[in-house]
Amino acid sequence: MRRLMQSPNVTGWLLAAPLAAVLAVFLILPILMIAVVSFWTATEFSIVPAFSLENYQFLFGSGVTYSVFLNTFKYAAITWAITLTLGFTIAYFLAFHVRSQTWQTALFLLCTIPFWTSNIIRMISWIPFLGRNGIANSTLISWGVIDQPLEWLLFSDFAVILAFVHLYTLFMVVPIFNTMMRIDRSLLEAANDAGASGFQTLVNVIIPLTKPGIMIGSIFVVALVMGDFITVRFMSGSQSANVGRLISNDIGLLQYPSASATAIVLLVTVLLMISALLRLVDIRKEL
Amino acid sequence: MEPRPRSFYVLAAIFALFLLFLYGPTITIAILSFQGPGGGLTFPMRGVSLNWFRELFMQQAVGDIWGSFRRSFVLGLMVMVTTVVVSVMGGLAFRKRFAGSALLFQLVLASLVIPSILVSLGVGLVFTQAGLPIHWAGSGFGAQLTWTLPFGLLIMFAVFNRFNPAYEEAARDQGATPWQTIRHVVLPIIAPSLIGVALFGFTLSYDEFARTLLTAGSYNTLPLEIYGMTTNVTTPVIFALGTLTTVFSFVVIGVCLAALWLTNRRRARAGSDAGKGMV
Numbered sequence: 001m002r003r004l005m006q007s008p009n010v011t012g013w014l015l016a017a018p019l020a021a022v023l024a025v026f027l028i029l030p031i032l033m034i035a036v037v038s039f040w041t042a043t044e045f046s047i048v049p050a051f052s053l054e055n056y057q058f059l060f061g062s063g064v065t066y067s068v069f070l071n072t073f074k075y076a077a078i079t080w081a082i083t084l085t086l087g088f089t090i091a092y093f094l095a096f097h098v099r100s101q102t103w104q105t106a107l108f109l110l111c112t113i114p115f116w117t118s119n120i121i122r123m124i125s126w127i128p129f130l131g132r133n134g135i136a137n138s139t140l141i142s143w144g145v146i147d148q149p150l151e152w153l154l155f156s157d158f159a160v161i162l163a164f165v166h167l168y169t170l171f172m173v174v175p176i177f178n179t180m181m182r183i184d185r186s187l188l189e190a191a192n193d194a195g196a197s198g199f200q201t202l203v204n205v206i207i208p209l210t211k212p213g214i215m216i217g218s219i220f221v222v223a224l225v226m227g228d229f230i231t232v233r234f235m236s237g238s239q240s241a242n243v244g245r246l247i248s249n250d251i252g253l254l255q256y257p258s259a260s261a262t263a264i265v266l267l268v269t270v271l272l273m274i275s276a277l278l279r280l281v282d283i284r285k286e287l
Numbered sequence: 288m289e290p291r292p293r294s295f296y297v298l299a300a301i302f303a304l305f306l307l308f309l310y311g312p313t314i315t316i317a318i319l320s321f322q323g324p325g326g327g328l329t330f331p332m333r334g335v336s337l338n339w340f341r342e343l344f345m346q347q348a349v350g351d352i353w354g355s356f357r358r359s360f361v362l363g364l365m366v367m368v369t370t371v372v373v374s375v376m377g378g379l380a381f382r383k384r385f386a387g388s389a390l391l392f393q394l395v396l397a398s399l400v401i402p403s404i405l406v407s408l409g410v411g412l413v414f415t416q417a418g419l420p421i422h423w424a425g426s427g428f429g430a431q432l433t434w435t436l437p438f439g440l441l442i443m444f445a446v447f448n449r450f451n452p453a454y455e456e457a458a459r460d461q462g463a464t465p466w467q468t469i470r471h472v473v474l475p476i477i478a479p480s481l482i483g484v485a486l487f488g489f490t491l492s493y494d495e496f497a498r499t500l501l502t503a504g505s506y507n508t509l510p511l512e513i514y515g516m517t518t519n520v521t522t523p524v525i526f527a528l529g530t531l532t533t534v535f536s537f538v539v540i541g542v543c544l545a546a547l548w549l550t551n552r553r554r555a556r557a558g559s560d561a562g563k564g565m566v
Contacts (some may be wrong), residue, residue, distance in 0.1 A: 012385025019377040022436060023394050026429040027401070030409020037412055090305055093298040097291075107302070109544070114309055116490035117536040120510050121529040124517060125312035128319055128329045128526075135315070135330060166308065198294065219400060227402020230496060234517065244404050251408060251501065260412075263405050274400045283396065287445040 031267070038260035047256050055261035065246075065262075069269075072242040075157075075232070076225045079164040083221050084214065086165065087172025091213075092206070094173075095180035096188075111173050123163050123234050130154035130162075155237030163235045168224055172217035179213030179286065180206070215281035219274055226270045243269075313533060320526040328523060339527035352512060352528065358423055359509035363493040365424065366431050370439045370488030371481055377436075378443025379469070399437040403497035406430050411501035421504040430498040435491045439484045446480045479550045486543040490536060 013020075041050045059065050090111065098104045114122065129135045130153040137149040152158055183206065191201040229244025243266045250259035319326075323334025343352060381388060410430045414421050421427075454476065458468040496510040503511060509532060516525050 008383040009385045012380045012383055012388060015376045015380035016385075016388075016391060018373045019380075019395075019436060019440070020391060022373065022429065022432050023391075023398060026410055027394070027398050027406065027433050030406060030413050031401070033412045033416065034405060034409045086305065089298065089301055093302050097295045097298055110306060111309070113537075113540060114313075116486065116494075116540050117313075117533050118494040118510060118513070118529075120494075120496055120513055120517075121316075121533055122313065124513075124525065124529055125316040128315050129312055131329050133329045138330070166312075169305075198292065223400035223402070227404060229404055230514075244402065247404055247408070256408075256412060259408060263402075263408060266402060267405055270400060270402060271397070278396070283441075284392070284444060287441060287448055 034260045034263050034267075037257055038264050040257040040260075042255050042257045045254070047254075055258045056265075058258065059261050059265065068241050068243055068246050071240065072226060072244075075160065075164065075228075075242060076222050078161055079168065079225045080218060080221050082161070082165050083169045083172045084218065087169050087217060088176055088210075088214070090169070090173050091177035091180055092202075094177055095183075096206075108177060111170055115170050119167055120230070120234075122167060123231060126159065126163060126166075126235070127154065130159055155235070155239060157236065157240055159235040160232050160240060163231050164225055164228075167231065168221050171220035171224065172214075175216035175220075175286070176210055176213040179210050183209050212281045212286045215277055216283060216286060219277050222273055222277070223270060226273070227266070316526040317530045317533075320523055320530045322523040322526075326523060328521065328526070339523045340531070342522075342524050343527055343531070351507070352509075355507045355509045355512040356532075358506060359493050362423055362428060362431070362508060363489045365428055366435055366492035367485050367488035369428075369432060370435045371484050373432075373436055374439030374443050374484050375474075375477075375481065377440045378447055379473075381440075381444065382447055395437045395440055398433045401433075403434065404500075406433050407498050407501040410498075414502070421502060423499065423503040423506055423508055426502040426504070427499045427508070430502040431492045431495050434495065434498055435488045438487045438491065442480060442484050442487065443477075446477050450476070479547055479554075482543050482547050482550070486540065489539060493536070493539075 037047065038055055039051050039053070041048050041052050041054065094104055094108055094111075098107060127134070131137070132149050132151070132154070134153070136153055137146075140146045141149065187205055187209075188201055191205050196204065227244055228242065229248045232240055232242045233245055233248070243262065247259045247262050247266070250256070250262065319328070319330070319332070320339055321335050321337070322332055322339060323336045324338045326333035381392070407430060410426050411421060414426045419425070450473075454472050455468050458472045463471070494510055495508075496514060499508050499511060507515065513525070513528060513532070516528070
């Protein structure tokens with residue numbers, strides 16, 4: 001018994017048991033369930049166990065699917081590019097230009113605090129800014145830049161991307177800042193002594209060393225945007241669609257089998273994208 | 288100190304704009320929630336009043352804001368405690384390699400990147416098909432854990448990567464049992480990070496929407512209630528509610544940060560003077 005308790009496998013699994021149990025019941029089992037239900041059929045009121053490929057046939061046979069997937073990739077690509085540029089700039093400023101550690105901590109906290117507040121409220125709070133009579137339009141009109149209120153500010157793709165950037169840039173800032181803080185400062189001095197300009201140091205020293213942080217941030221942003229349904233629904237005023245909305249619309253109509261089939265295709269897509277990114281970074285080493 | 292380069296001022300300006308971008312909208316709705324009784328969802332302000340806050344405290348025509356707040360609060364505490372306990376255990380487990388640990392870690396990462404609507408849909412389906420009741424404290428609680436546990440665990444990894452095992456070896460050398468080592472040596476050392484894990488556990492649960500959408504059952508949590516309001520409420524009352532819950536989140540964050548600061552200060556004052564040399 002004593003020897004049993006000293007085996008790392010036994011103690012390891014005992015300690016990890018609650019974690020494994022939660023993930024088994026609330027992650028693996030549900031995903032398996034979705035996979036099973038995606039082969040079921042549905043009537044107007046209930047779902048019927050079966051083995052039918054009609055959900056997938058319908059999904060892959062419909063032009064809507066491809067355009068919605070394309071739209072989802074578009075959101076992910078644009079949001080990724082903007083959050084990466086913005087997040088990198090912010091992290092670079094915090095890590096290399098703020099000199100006092102107190103200020104560094106304080107400003108870093110200011111960037112992360114919104115993460116712990118409600119996403120829905122942060123979306124709602126764009127209404128007074130972007131609305132037809134909102135701050136943006138009335139300012140532009142009073143400056144004489146436009147005579148008519150711009151209609152595409154709220155409830156448009158522009159608003160969707162803006163909200164994504166607003167919500168998810170800090171997922172880039174935090175890991176990139178974290179990696180930058182581990183860069184040995186003497187490397188920068190060496191670059192400087194060897195005659196590199198600030199820009200050359202940035203491109204040839206800092207960016208390569210920051211890659212793990214960039215990868216982790218990208219994984220978060222891509223996963224969050226690909227799986228989103230609520231931001232697109234709210235900020236586009238239900239005028240644009242992404243895969244998440246396709247799923248949630250089916251759920252709203254109680255078409256669980258067809259929602260499940262779409263969900264499985266989305267899951268495979270996201271996992272393929274993320275595992276490609278994960279090959280480039282060892283997350284456990286970066287924490 | 289050498290003078291600041293010109294790039295500093297450019298980057299500082301970008302940073303300031305970024306902060307304005309982050310906080311501006313929230314500040315705007317905070318101001319607009321004090322609209323006069325005749326005011327709308329945008330500027331101009333038609334007077335200043337507490338009218339919309341008062342409406343929140345009156346009998347609601349639709350929905351049940353205070354009930355949903357209570358549920359979200361209780362659920363947040365449940366998720367917080369569970370996240371802290373399970374993450375610490377998980378963190379301890381992963382310090383040694385065990386059979387299947389790599390696979391379990393992959394699963395934790397998967398939990399972080401799998402779209403939340405899949406968790407929501409899947410947990411809902413499992414509970415319905417198994418004939419179990421869908422309830423925020425059961426299915427909703429479990430669905431939220433798939434989001435908070437990975438964060439808690441990643442924090443614990445970061446903590447244990449920096450943990451000096453010499454303290455434990457010293458305790459063992461003095462004859463401490465494994466449990467005594469954990470209770471009197473490891474836990475006190477990692478205590479401040481547990482405040483961080485608790486903060487993640489509570490706030491991520493309190494604000495979670497997607498994972499609770501199909502798993503909360505007939506009683507809404509606060510984010511679900513607020514989302515419901517966006518479709519049928521067109522008065523600043525929704526801003527008043529948004530402002531109140533944001534203030535509540537800030538209070539929670541403030542309490543955690545203050546607790547963190549206090550423990551660190553206490554530690555700096557009352558901690559060991561080892562390595563400081565002889566005086």
